[in-house]
Amino acid sequence: MTQDPSSTAVGGEEVVPSTARTLEVIDVREGMFGVHGSGDTSGYGGLQRPVAMPEASARPYGGWFDEVADRLEQVLGESVGAGAVESAVVDRGELTLHVSRERVRDVCQHLRDDAGLRFELCSGISGVHYPHDAGRELHAVYHLLSMTHNRRIRLEVAAPESDPHIASVVSVYPTADWHERETYDFFGIVFDGHPALTRILMPDDWPGHPQRKDYPLGGIPVEYKGATIPPPDERRSYS
Amino acid sequence: MSTTDQTQTDPYAPSQETTSGPVYTVTGQDWDTVVSGVDPDISERIVVNMGPQHPSTHGVLRLILEIEGESVTEARCGIGYLHTGIEKNMEYRTWTQGVTFCTRMDYLSPMHNEAAYVLAVEKLLGITDQVPEKAEVLRVMMMEVNRISSHLVAIATGGMEIGALTVMTVGFRERELCLDIFELFSGLRMNSAYLRPGGVSADVPDGGLDAVDRFVALMRKRLPELAALCNQNPIFKGRLQDVGYLDLAGCLALGVTGPALRSTGYDWDLRKKQPYSGYDTYDFDVITRDEPDAYGRFRIRLDEMDQSLRIVEQCVSRLRGLEGAPVMVADKKIAWPAQLAVGPDGQGNSLEHIRHIMGESMEALIHHFKLVTEGFRVPAGQTYVSVESPRGELSCHLVSDGGTRPYRAHFRDPSFSNLQATAAMSEGGMLADVIVAIASIDPVMGGVDR
Numbered sequence: 001m002t003q004d005p006s007s008t009a010v011g012g013e014e015v016v017p018s019t020a021r022t023l024e025v026i027d028v029r030e031g032m033f034g035v036h037g038s039g040d041t042s043g044y045g046g047l048q049r050p051v052a053m054p055e056a057s058a059r060p061y062g063g064w065f066d067e068v069a070d071r072l073e074q075v076l077g078e079s080v081g082a083g084a085v086e087s088a089v090v091d092r093g094e095l096t097l098h099v100s101r102e103r104v105r106d107v108c109q110h111l112r113d114d115a116g117l118r119f120e121l122c123s124g125i126s127g128v129h130y131p132h133d134a135g136r137e138l139h140a141v142y143h144l145l146s147m148t149h150n151r152r153i154r155l156e157v158a159a160p161e162s163d164p165h166i167a168s169v170v171s172v173y174p175t176a177d178w179h180e181r182e183t184y185d186f187f188g189i190v191f192d193g194h195p196a197l198t199r200i201l202m203p204d205d206w207p208g209h210p211q212r213k214d215y216p217l218g219g220i221p222v223e224y225k226g227a228t229i230p231p232p233d234e235r236r237s238y239s
Numbered sequence: 240m241s242t243t244d245q246t247q248t249d250p251y252a253p254s255q256e257t258t259s260g261p262v263y264t265v266t267g268q269d270w271d272t273v274v275s276g277v278d279p280d281i282s283e284r285i286v287v288n289m290g291p292q293h294p295s296t297h298g299v300l301r302l303i304l305e306i307e308g309e310s311v312t313e314a315r316c317g318i319g320y321l322h323t324g325i326e327k328n329m330e331y332r333t334w335t336q337g338v339t340f341c342t343r344m345d346y347l348s349p350m351h352n353e354a355a356y357v358l359a360v361e362k363l364l365g366i367t368d369q370v371p372e373k374a375e376v377l378r379v380m381m382m383e384v385n386r387i388s389s390h391l392v393a394i395a396t397g398g399m400e401i402g403a404l405t406v407m408t409v410g411f412r413e414r415e416l417c418l419d420i421f422e423l424f425s426g427l428r429m430n431s432a433y434l435r436p437g438g439v440s441a442d443v444p445d446g447g448l449d450a451v452d453r454f455v456a457l458m459r460k461r462l463p464e465l466a467a468l469c470n471q472n473p474i475f476k477g478r479l480q481d482v483g484y485l486d487l488a489g490c491l492a493l494g495v496t497g498p499a500l501r502s503t504g505y506d507w508d509l510r511k512k513q514p515y516s517g518y519d520t521y522d523f524d525v526i527t528r529d530e531p532d533a534y535g536r537f538r539i540r541l542d543e544m545d546q547s548l549r550i551v552e553q554c555v556s557r558l559r560g561l562e563g564a565p566v567m568v569a570d571k572k573i574a575w576p577a578q579l580a581v582g583p584d585g586q587g588n589s590l591e592h593i594r595h596i597m598g599e600s601m602e603a604l605i606h607h608f609k610l611v612t613e614g615f616r617v618p619a620g621q622t623y624v625s626v627e628s629p630r631g632e633l634s635c636h637l638v639s640d641g642g643t644r645p646y647r648a649h650f651r652d653p654s655f656s657n658l659q660a661t662a663a664m665s666e667g668g669m670l671a672d673v674i675v676a677i678a679s680i681d682p683v684m685g686g687v688d689r
Contacts (some may be wrong), residue, residue: 109595175494
């Protein structure tokens with residue numbers, strides 16, 4: 001997680017200074033077989049592996065990415081890294097813009113309406129839960145498509161679990177209606193300004209948000225030919 | 240709604256009082272008893288709940304319709320009846336096992352589900368360029384056969400829902416031929432898990448290409464028959480034309496893609512615009528029409544099947560020149576160690592491979608065991624890959640934390656987005672036209688609910 005020093009703290013959480021790290025470490029995994037404490041006799045118990053997502057990129061991003069960033073900076077009147085767009089990540093030929101949760105509707109409005117940007121289709125919204133990314137546990141990921149310019153970009157908006165609010169983009173992209181409801185249903189992200197934010201796939205009275213990492217998969221052990229096979233989330237895992 | 244006299248005793252259509260008015264349960268052929276219980280001078284609204292168990296709602300889709308006489312004033316969808324937690328389950332299986340889950344989402348286009356996922360895994364691994372040509376050609380061929388089978392079911396069930404049973408029987412008869420091709424190539428008629436990260440699960444079977452040739456020849460004869468049955472049929476046109484109208488602005492605002500978008504005249508097809516799996520090397524046309532209604536979408540599906548046959552023919556001729564070429568990536572740290580073969584007890588690993596790991600090489604056994612139980616690791620990061628499924632843009636958002644399992648897999652299913660257009664397409668129209676409008680976007684609930 002990289003936090004820009006100038007970005008405001010959300011939800012009363014402390015902002016981690018960015019100078020300390022270069023990689024976006026979101027977690028550190030230990031051991032080899034998903035066993036912790038004294039149970040691991042494999043000799044791999046001391047193994048430590050940091051989980052790091054691709055870090056923020058510096059200019060130039062390459063290709064049309066700079067064109068989009070320049071145009072966006074122009075219409076927003078602020079540079080990438082110092083305002084609504086907190087950072088930009090270029091990875092595997094895809095551009096991800098990290099956007100602040102209060103301003104995502106504004107940014108989408110510009111991305112849709114400006115002729116130089118013209119991302120007219122919101123392809124979808126999905127959530128990702130990073131329980132160890134302190135203060136930014138819940139991420140909503142917007143996939144935008146510009147048919148005019150034949151380009152795709154991704155917006156990533158983070159919110160803390162303690163205050164899971166993100167501005168809704170339904171007024172800009174009507175198709176986001178069901179996608180935001182789905183993200184609310186599975187991750188508990190509350191999209192402020194959504195016309196009717198209710199559960200969509202789970203029953204209305206369902207407790208919890210099933211796609212969060214701390215929500216168990218569930219299941220029962222299965223007996224097959226005399227052996228008992230535990231449910232998938234209790235089987236051996238390679239951390 | 241006034242209920243002065245509730246004296247009906249029909250046990251199958253009882254009514255009950257609730258806080259929001261009387262609720263009637265209608266089970267078929269008892270509409271008269273309900274109507275007789277309703278005050279003819281009603282000024283209040285009637286809300287009809289249709290589905291989720293209803294033969295005309297295209298699956299377990301629940302429609303909540305507010306009607307005035309036979310006109311629909313408001314239409315809303317209730318979904319979630321087929322939610323199976325596929326995305327959550329995939330987080331607890333290896334990257335390769337994920338294919339068997341996502342193939343079950345949109346059960347009418349399993350190959351496209353697999354393709355979106357597999358292409359996303361390959362992009363995360365950075366091996367997109369290393370996938371062998373033969374595997375890519377096989378993928379394209381299976382996807383196009385799948386497009387034909389999916390469009391046939393769309394037309395068949397759409398016909399059935401308006402009472403054209405012959406269209407249904409013809410459509411399903413032809414679809415059977417497509418499933419035979421799947422069975423021959425992958426061993427399974429549906430949910431075949433044929434595409435794997437790095438390639439495909441099995442090489443072309445003996446006589447496989449000849450079977451595809453016969454299939455193409457038969458379809459070239461039978462598809463025109465289907466067209467002759469429907470295209471100028473006055474009843475068919477009367478039911479479909481000007482129903483479910485949605486223009487380009489509506490499509491883009493509501494995120495509608497696929498045949499519905501192309502029926503507005505916009506030639507948006509990811510196979511041409513953002514080619515994958517070598518689609519840019521095939522010769523085919525994108526079908527568009529300037530009739531953004533149910534009839535235009537029907538004609539587009541019909542014509543797209545012809546184009547798919549063209550692609551399948553090109554695939555067969557390429558495969559004839561690729562005999563003996565590999566169908567799995569060369570990197571042994573990613574490639575599934577064994578090819579599938581049919582044994583006496585059904586399908587499994589090829590006997591040669593079993594002999595090799597059990598009798599000849601300890602290292603090969605260890606390698607097999609590690610790759611099958613632990614799987615390969617995928618470098619951390621995220622990607623978003625889209626393919627053109629028969630229903631529109633099908634995308635996979637895949638996040639890896641560097642482990643042996645997907646950290647998060649999300650599918651943007653076209654049916655999910657397209658179904659949001661139900662209200663725009665059917666409000667203000669007749670009750671019977673709601674069915675036609677929904678059939679024209681062809682939602683598959685397995686994909687909507689995942």
